[in-house]
Amino acid sequence: MTRRMRTGLPAGTFLLVATRFLVYLGVQAAYFIGIIGTLTYEVGASTWALAGAVGFFNLFIIFGNAAGGTLLDVRGPRLYAAVTLAVAVATSVLFQLTAPCVANVLAMSCAFGFATGLGFAFLSAYPAYLTDDADELKRVNALLAVVSNVAVVVGPAVGGIIATVLPAQRVFLATAVFSAAAALPAYLLVERVLRVRAARVRSRALDAPVPAPATVSPDASDAAASGVAAPAPAPDAPAATFADSVRTVFTVPSLALLFGVGVLAYTGYGAFDPLESLFYRDVLHVGISWMGWLSSAAGAGSVIGSLLAIRVPRAHVNVLTLILLIALQGVGCLLYVGTPYVVCALAGQMVLGCAFGMVTPLQNTLVQMHAPIEVLGRVNSVMNAGFNGAGALPLFAAPALAAIFGVQGVLVGASLVVLAVPLVYLAVRRRTVARIVAEERRRGQEG
Numbered sequence: 001m002t003r004r005m006r007t008g009l010p011a012g013t014f015l016l017v018a019t020r021f022l023v024y025l026g027v028q029a030a031y032f033i034g035i036i037g038t039l040t041y042e043v044g045a046s047t048w049a050l051a052g053a054v055g056f057f058n059l060f061i062i063f064g065n066a067a068g069g070t071l072l073d074v075r076g077p078r079l080y081a082a083v084t085l086a087v088a089v090a091t092s093v094l095f096q097l098t099a100p101c102v103a104n105v106l107a108m109s110c111a112f113g114f115a116t117g118l119g120f121a122f123l124s125a126y127p128a129y130l131t132d133d134a135d136e137l138k139r140v141n142a143l144l145a146v147v148s149n150v151a152v153v154v155g156p157a158v159g160g161i162i163a164t165v166l167p168a169q170r171v172f173l174a175t176a177v178f179s180a181a182a183a184l185p186a187y188l189l190v191e192r193v194l195r196v197r198a199a200r201v202r203s204r205a206l207d208a209p210v211p212a213p214a215t216v217s218p219d220a221s222d223a224a225a226s227g228v229a230a231p232a233p234a235p236d237a238p239a240a241t242f243a244d245s246v247r248t249v250f251t252v253p254s255l256a257l258l259f260g261v262g263v264l265a266y267t268g269y270g271a272f273d274p275l276e277s278l279f280y281r282d283v284l285h286v287g288i289s290w291m292g293w294l295s296s297a298a299g300a301g302s303v304i305g306s307l308l309a310i311r312v313p314r315a316h317v318n319v320l321t322l323i324l325l326i327a328l329q330g331v332g333c334l335l336y337v338g339t340p341y342v343v344c345a346l347a348g349q350m351v352l353g354c355a356f357g358m359v360t361p362l363q364n365t366l367v368q369m370h371a372p373i374e375v376l377g378r379v380n381s382v383m384n385a386g387f388n389g390a391g392a393l394p395l396f397a398a399p400a401l402a403a404i405f406g407v408q409g410v411l412v413g414a415s416l417v418v419l420a421v422p423l424v425y426l427a428v429r430r431r432t433v434a435r436i437v438a439e440e441r442r443r444g445q446e447g
Helices: 013-043 047-074 077-097 100-117 134-165 170-183 183-207 222-225 242-251 253-267 274-282 289-311 319-337 342-370 371-391 397-404 405-430 430-446
Strands: none
Touching: 013 047, 013 100, 013 183, 047 077, 047 100, 047 274, 047 371, 047 397, 047 405, 047 430, 077 100, 077 170, 077 183, 077 405, 134 170, 134 253, 134 289, 134 342, 170 183, 183 371, 242 253, 242 371, 253 274, 253 342, 253 397, 253 405, 253 430, 274 289, 274 397, 274 405, 289 342, 289 430, 319 342, 319 405, 342 371, 397 405, 405 430
16 A cells, blocks of 8 residues: 555655756756757857757657666666766766857757756656556646646746856756755655665566566467556566567557657657747747746646646546647647747747646656556656657758748648647547547546
8 A cells, every 4th residue: 555645645745746846947947048048049050050959969868768767677766866866967067167169068968868868767757656546646747747847937937047147058057956956855755755665666576577588478469458568577687678668668559559649749849949949039039038938938838737637537547638638739839830929939838838738747647557667667768769769850851941941831840740640640540549548447447
């Protein structure tokens, strides 16, 4: 049984929330202004350099995700937290010792991407260490999404204030301070709440049988059809590799569906990062501080969306709801970039943020429900490797397309991709979606 607080949340929830908030606050304060803003406004970099910065950032997020997920599964929450926070502080401080030029900013993009990827398991995997109850998981994930999106509001505003009086590079000092402050709640969480649960998970993982690689159970197809995860090998066993987590994702229909629609939708988002700052400068005609204010508007919408996610009935915590919310993100994208008016961009960011604020906790809850906890860190690494990899695909095509269709034309086209992909996916895979939704509702009734 999970220990519960008077709020109805599992013990340790608020320590995890505090840790996630401080870590993500540092990321939001620094990335957009510290990397993209430095290249655009202080270095005067080309669109190719901007695409490179975003591409390297996403690539190294994948590496950080893989390293963090493996570290959590194999060595547990204590070492994972210590390494993650130390890397975040170190990379932010080291960037202060370099001159602001394209090469150095690109190097920082790699290092900061790796540090950001390392920290993702606080959001994606730690809730499963607090509880295995589906309703509690939904509430914990929604609360984590609320504070993450508050960080999206506060972080860019903090970065904007710093960039108003200091070089944009200095926003990374905020990351160092916030990451160091996260050490206290992380320590209390690991030592006072997670030790027993983590020990049980590790013991169960070490005792788990390792299936023969050439043997396929005759019941495997039935298990897959019902959405039940295939047996996972022990993380410390010789056969336990990152490939085992890939196998888990693609043998559980709900995880495979989440992966597929997410990868396709994120492909549309990939055009935004290298062109967004140019859209602000050349289409909206606003200064660098507006990079912070518009990001904060998206964060405000995300807070609203995350609060709404808490109220989603258990029967609607399923892949159909997720797919429709991703389509709503496309609507927000169109409003955001479809006109040259700042007021429309603000409204679009609010809609986009609201949809995103509901998507993230729902997606994380579904993954945590269907993936074995012994490999949950690595399963999340596989999912996010797909998402970030898909987002990186259009990066280097975006500058060339912008030269032909203009910055705004490319962004509108990308928005249409985000809107259309989930709807087309839903139409093509409607039977699979219906089967998974029926299974999700049956589980909710049994719970």
